Amino acid sequence: MPVEKRTPLPVGNAIERIVNEDIQSETIEVSLNESLNYILAEDIVATHDIPRFNKSPYDGFALRSVDTLNASGDNRVEFNVIDHIGAGDVSKKVVGEQEAVRIMTGAAVPEGADAVVMLEQTVEGDQSFTIRKPFNRNENISFKGEETQQGDLILEKGQHINAGTIAVLATFGYTEIPVFKRPSVAIIATGSELLDVEDELEPGKIRNSNGPMVAALCKKLDLPCSTYKIQQDDLESSIQRVTEALKQHDIVITTGGVSVGDFDYLPQIYEALDANVLFNKVAMRPGSVTTVAVAQGKYLFGLSGNPSACFTGFELFVKPAVLSMMGAHKRFPQVVQATLMDNFKKANPFMRFVRAQATFDGKQMTVKPAGFNKSSAVVAIAHSNCIMVLPGGSRGHQQGYTVDVILTESQTYEWDAFV
Amino acid sequence: MPVEKRTPLPVGNAIERIVNEDIQSETIEVSLNESLNYILAEDIVATHDIPRFNKSPYDGFALRSVDTLNASGDNRVEFNVIDHIGAGDVSKKVVGEQEAVRIMTGAAVPEGADAVVMLEQTVEGDQSFTIRKPFNRNENISFKGEETQQGDLILEKGQHINAGTIAVLATFGYTEIPVFKRPSVAIIATGSELLDVEDELEPGKIRNSNGPMVAALCKKLDLPCSTYKIQQDDLESSIQRVTEALKQHDIVITTGGVSVGDFDYLPQIYEALDANVLFNKVAMRPGSVTTVAVAQGKYLFGLSGNPSACFTGFELFVKPAVLSMMGAHKRFPQVVQATLMDNFKKANPFMRFVRAQATFDGKQMTVKPAGFNKSSAVVAIAHSNCIMVLPGGSRGHQQGYTVDVILTESQTYEWDAFV
Known part of the structure; x- marks a missing residue:
């Protein structure tokens, strides 16, 4: 069988193709105290003025x-x-x-x-x-309606429900909240070289780290997910497994098997499922062979079997898809700028994503690689709080350059100094 | 009774006093797939080299x-x-x-x-x-141990368990993970003016929004929490309620009742509990009357009854305490810098914290208030993704100034453009 030729797609276009599929979750109602991190499915209006009456801001x-x-x-x-x-x-x-x-x-x-x-x-x-002093008319009074007036649009459909949103909904007496259902995810790690975490090591084999990692990434988004048994490199049972997973879930994420090797069955699985492959090569490192397809109105993510590539693929491609399904207005990762604290002298035709540590030192945001950073690396992911973006086609990147950084961790955990 | 005089403490010192109490959660073991967002209670070493053998990075x-x-x-x-x-x-x-x-x-x-x-x-x-071309010795080989060698310290006690940490633990076969227990939180909203969310409005009363908001903030940190019935302004039953909550939880958060009014019973409650009051006035707006005390080796947070002050108090004081109890090395909020897009002409002797929206526009990080921003405001919290920090004692702050910004939201939800 000749090696398949694939045309690499720029990252931005790849993300665009994913969200343009416009797959929407259904609307459900959840109780107020379960609504955190959902996306609002309806506009919310103020049911009364705030303040409701002229009130005193002090004792x-x-x-x-x-x-x-x-x-x-x-x-x-x-x-x-x-x-x-x-x-x-x-x-x-x-x-x-x-x-x-x-x-x-x-x-x-x-x-x-x-x-x-x-x-x-x-x-x-x-x-x-x-x-001992005069006071002006209206001094120290909070006026009826000065914050919000009855009928005002206060929260918008597509808005992420954070703790503040919950306070607003509570204020106006909303107990059941219209939201978009969270997509459920099937996780299938593929590869005959994989062992379960509790297994003893065998020659030539490694433990499955992508399965637990992807499950954790889903959990961070509060997505219900099922982790399937490790899938051996066998076409028939692979097709069966993915078909079954697709029936029971809104998203199927596979790791491994996306390359061009003899045991990379993903292309054949997509064919068997009559899936529409959105792309199977992206102009990026790592994870250039990441594949995303749509079948039966559901997303199939074929992430790399290399942990760093798998992680990056989830952050870049799965998250916007999930947020898009959940009806979020804001679907893309937060980008900040930071000063590069290391040299990357090797030019790379493709855009490069590096697991990295961003630090605010009180004066500026700096960023450096989080450790050994090959596509297959795993330890550096644990030490990263961001992904550094190094554009392709350049002559390399030097210390002192300003680079874009995608924040991946809730930053409150990451720092050791304040005020 | 004469009005109590309180000496305001700078915010940094207040946080310092909290974490210096050094209250530690016990160590427990959780299964790998439940370990996300815990803090590691032991150093973790590599149980084998990565790669374990010289391997091929390609087909x-x-x-x-x-x-x-x-x-x-x-x-x-x-x-x-x-x-x-x-x-x-x-x-x-x-x-x-x-x-x-x-x-x-x-x-x-x-x-x-x-x-x-x-x-x-x-x-x-x-x-x-x-x-059609020669290859070098060692070309396209990933060498045994090139990422990590057996015995290497790969994860540190005090490290936050993220998805990458879980991948590392899986790789090395760790199925039960030593972590610090999450403190459990009692939430007591106080104030005879408060109604439950499902209640019909009555003259002079408002619905309790702080209770649900604080519960959501705890949930974001995966803390187990119990919300108690709204506490009326009555000293005896207040003491009883807080005493009971303190027995059953590691942290008690009250909202309201911290000021100097006739129905502000917190000071008397702390006295009845023989609590050590760390501070009862902070040099900040809003939330200057925030009170933190320690009794029976547990934290008591007296947050303001004003929603914006309550939210800010949780972010500034409760979070570092929780992370400190959980043994985290990094306990303080992420700060970034942004260009101010609004004027704050009024000088303020105290440091001012403003619920705000930070945006990366592709060139720089900018920040502006998230809406009507009095201490009592609630809607702006829902529209904020950060808290802007305006130092006190200045002559005001003008558009174009660079200001510090504390990120409060997982930023991935917050933006609408990428790459």
Whole structure:
């Protein structure tokens, strides 16, 4: 069999082809406390103003500003406290001349009052207090509707539900949240050289690290996933396995078997499934043989069997597909810029993605490789918090250059100094 | 009762006081596939070399480089294929003069051979192939131990377990992973003005948004947490509730009740518990009245009842405490720099933290407020992916200034353009 010729596609175009498939998850409802990290499937409007009433931002006294005009250090002005309301209470009194109502943070400003004096600005007596300066009309009042008004569009369909989104939904009384279902993922590591993690080593074999790694990457996105038994290099059973996985899941990720070797069955599997291959070669290192196909309205990701390539393929191709299925507006990885702290003298025709460590040193963001970085490397992935992007076609990259960096880790874990 | 005077502590010192308490979670073992986002409790060493044997990084033919020396376009050199091994197989043959073994990516290089020719560099015949260029000794061979050698320290105690860490642990056959237990969290929203999310609104009252928000922030860190019933402003039952929560959890987070008002019972609760108050005033806006205490070897966080202050308090103070308890080396938030896209003309004696949106526009990182940004604001939190840090004591901050930014969201959800 002649070696198949494949045309490499630029990375950006490859990602574009994936999201352009526009495969959409169905809309479901989840309870508010389960909604974290879903994507909103509907616009959300404010069911009332925030604040709902003129309220006090401080603990203090509500009074009429006109009664404070003559207050000074030499001429303290006294007020009678006619009521005392806790948070959530509403005063039934109307504030008159030289009168005040003791009021808590967040409480409604009572009728008649048009300013709030902070507790710290008073000297308290028995049922009274004095102040030493005048207050303006509307001073220390949070006005009804100043943040949001009833009917305002406050959250948008396609928005990621973070902790703040949950606070907003709670504020407006939303208990069941319309979201896009999370796609379920089948993970199939292929290769007769693979052993399970608990297996004793055998000559020529290695343990399957891609399966657990891809499962962890799915878990980071809260995706339900099933890890299948390691698939031996056998065409018939491979077709059967992938067919079965495709029936039960929305996405099938295989690792290994994507190259041009005699035991790389992915191309034949895609053919058997009548899959539409979006691409089978990308102008990148590592992972140039990454293959993505669509069959029965579902994605098939053929990631490399090399761990570093597999990891990079997931970050670059699987994540945008998942976010796209889940209806997210923002589907692409965060890119920041950093100063390169190492030399890459070898020119590379293809864009190169390097597992790396980005550090903010208080003055600038710097980045360096996270260790031994061949396509087959595994340890450097564990020590990386980002992927460095080195454009292809250049004469190499030198220390001091500014390079793009894709952040892959929740950064809060990654640093050891602050403020 | 006179108003209590409190001395504000700089934010950095406040964080320092928290982590200096050095409260440590116990060590447990979890299965590999449950270990994501834990912190390693022991150093991990390589149980074997990677690669374990000299291996081929490509599909191709293993041969003796000495036999290729005279190859050229005009003088193709032919090799006899004496064996054909799949991945995981080991050839029992020894490669002799003008002989080769067909070999797959990742397979062991057979005895006698010292170079690998890629499939794409050959013209195949029947049981033979020709090449048109010489190959060097060791060309296309990944050497035993070139990435890692047996006994090498590959993962460190205190390291965050990410997907790459899991791949490394799988590679070396670790099925049970020593980690620090995740602290469990009790969440108590306090305030008689609070209603549950499903409640109908009443005059003067608002729905409890801090409880669900803090639960979501805990969930982001995979912390087990219990949300208690809304606590009314009543001292006796408040003491009882917090005491009970402290018995059953490693961390108690209350929201509200931390100020100096008549119904702010936190100070009295801490006294009743004989708690050591680390600080009760921080030189920051919002959230200056944030209080952190330690009792019975457990943290008590008194966060503000204002949503923006509550959120900021969790990010700044609770997270480092949690990561510290879990034994993480890196405990502090990721800071990056961005160009300010708005004016903040008002000087502020305190450091100011603003819920904000950071965007990488392909050239630089920019940042702007995420919306209406008072301490009581809630909608802006949902639209933020970071907290902008504006140092205190300045004359205000102008558009174009470079400011520090604390990233709060997994950035992969937040952007809409790549490559």
